[in-house]
Amino acid sequence: MIIDCGYRYQTPFHPKRIPHYFTDLLVIGAGVGGMRSALAADPRLAVLIVCKGELQASNSWHAQGGVATVYDPQDSVEDHVRDTLEAGGGLCDEAIVRIVVEEGPQRIRELIDWGAQFDRQDGRISLGREGGHGRNRILHANGDATGRELVRTLHERIRCRSNIEIWEDTFTIDLLTHDGECRGAILWNHRHGRTLVWAKQTILASGGCGQIYRETTNPEVATGDGMAMACRAGAELRDMEFMQFHPTVLYIAGGARHLITEAMRGEGARLVDRHGYRFMADYDPRGELAPRDVVAAAIVEQMTKTRHPCVYLDLSHLDARYIRKRFPGIAAICEEFRLDITRDRIPVRPGAHYMMGGVTVDADGRTGVPGLWAAGEVTSSGLHGANRLASNSLLEALVFGARAGAGASAEAMEREDRFDVPPLESPPVPPAHEPLDLVDIRNSLKSLMWRAMGVRRDPEQMREALEDISRWCGYVLPRQFNHPQGWELQNMLFVSRVMLLAALAREESRGCHFRTDYPQPREEWRKHLT
Structure with missing residues (x-):
């Protein structure tokens, strides 16, 4: 399928009229994938991380449930691989699945060594369970704020690295290409306008595109910029029909569409309809712990049957003290709307959550454009197939971030410093007379x-x-x-x-x-x- 972009660059520029900045490694995105890739770079390389908002704006920061990995001695790589393949609907690349699952424990131990504080019970790391997983293998932090802990840990590590710089509130307009090779990107921020950033290697870790939907768990920054700019630069996009809808998104008039983590169902929460009927067993023998695509479809069907705009999560049968400690963030959000999660039913419905498709990459995070690498949700790595297994996304970001960073670093180390620029320019087009809303x-x-x-x-x-x-x-x-x-x-x-x-x-x-x-x-x- 060939898509005509219609144009190459979104903005006009001429190298004589725009400031230039040179670095060895440019990382676009400051979520888990982006920061982990920067940390994999050789300390002798200059690394620039750019993100379009603040560090707290990424999908990684908002991740609640946890990160899946084989941590329990009773668990096994084969079990995690099997669960991932089953959830993926026949489109997972088994070789990629094995790489991610096998390297996952090493990436988690690394985080712990760097100071990550995962939740513990009786001195041991607590492992939760979510839909599609046959065993308890979800590590979580601060109850329901795992993403924040991972971002905090990686950021603290980056602050100790004098070779890594972060530019926040910086929009990446387009990737720069010359002779079929990625040479960096053109950036914009409100302080200095547009800048041409030239890099020996570029890593794209800009996240997903949930904001193209009215109902989504994604933050405002998730507008698919990385996928679009990569395609304009000549990269391949794959599996773009597969958007995952999280089954349980808080549905309250006037409220933001907050994710209600799948870990709640892992702890025993029940899905009921407007009449209090527990319906998931009618659709799948795994009940509330079926994979996300199954649960989301079941909820939509039940909403249609009952002619009601949502269904409900019921935790009233669970230990109230434990639930408040396990899910403090969700409890606080619901309290703002006069809901007590230990007594009241939580209104939920599906919302756009995670894009399985994206920029095609190989096992090392290399795209089809020389000089361009990618990691995380912006990619189609082969791990998720047609449906992502819960909590595999942070794991993928860690593993592919490390792989892409190491690969890009090795390539950059082979290149000498050059402070000249290719003859690239984007001419202006005649301005439109009619304004657009x-x-x-x-x-x-x-x-x-x-x-x-x-x-x-x-x-x-x-x-x-x-x-x-x-x-x-x-x-x-x-x-x-x-x-x-x-x-x-x-x-x-x-x-x-x-x-x-x-x-x-x-x-x-x-x-x-x-x-x-x-x-x-x-x-x-x-x-x-x-």
Whole structure:
């Protein structure tokens, strides 16, 4: 599938009119994948990490449930591999799954050595269980704030490394390429405008694209920038039809769509409908601990049956003191809406959560563009297949961050310092006379994607959505904006169009991709779409 980007760069630039900055390794994104890749770099290399918001804005920071790894002596690599493959709907790359599962314990021990404080019980690390896992293997921190602890630990480690610098509130507009090779990126921030950053190697760890949906757990920064800019630079995108919908997102009028971690169901929380009926056993023998795609689909079906906008999590039968200690963050959020999680039912429904598709990478995080590497949610590594197993995302970010960082570092060490620049420029286009209401287009896009590309996908709705989005792309993408609001919208439109094309092309249901006209998997579609 060939997608015409329509243009190469989002912004005009000329090397004589924009400041330049030189570094050995450029890392785009400051979540777990980005920071772990920076720490894998040789200390003799200059490393620049850039992130579009604050460090606390990443998906990594917001991760609640935990990180899955084989830590219990009773657990095994084979068990974790089997659970991952089963959840992935036949599209996981078993070799990649084995690499990540086998290297996971080493990455976790490394974090502990660096000061990560995982929750303990009776002096031993406490291991939780989530949907799709056959054993307790989820390490968590501060109850339901595991991502924050991982980001804190990695950031503290980076602060001890004089060769690593972080630029926050810095938007990456585009990757710079010359003669088919990635040479860095053009950045923008409010302090110094645009800057051409030249790097010997570049690592993309910019996260996902959940913000293209009206209902999402993702923070505001998750607008698919990395996927769009990588494609414009010539990288391959794969499996873009597979957006995972987290089954349990807090559903309260006027409230943000907070994730209600799967770990709650691992601790025994029950899903009930408006009548108090516990329904998951009707859909899967694993009940509440079925994989996410199964639970999300079941919730949507039950909502339809009961003609109600949500279902409920019920923890009233569990020990109240333990629940408050285990989930302090969720308890505090719910209290703001006068909900006591130990007594009151929590209203939940699915929301866009994690993109399985992304930039195609090999086992070392290398993309198809020389000089460009990638790690984390921005990638399609082969680990997740058609449906990610709970808490495997932070594990992937740690493992592939380390691999991509080591690989990019080795390549950069082989290159001599050069402080000249290639003859790259992006000419300006004539300005448009009619102003655009970018907020209106963005809101329309998010609502349209939620209706057409949600948990259940109707082909006619998808075709109509593709027609609308293609029309918007026709007059939004050619424009050259001078601010992140415009660049983000262009990226969101581009990624949405790619997702719709992929979803229409895959004529089956598999994992997180459910089509009403093809409700079953088809063996001939047990393949990747690129």
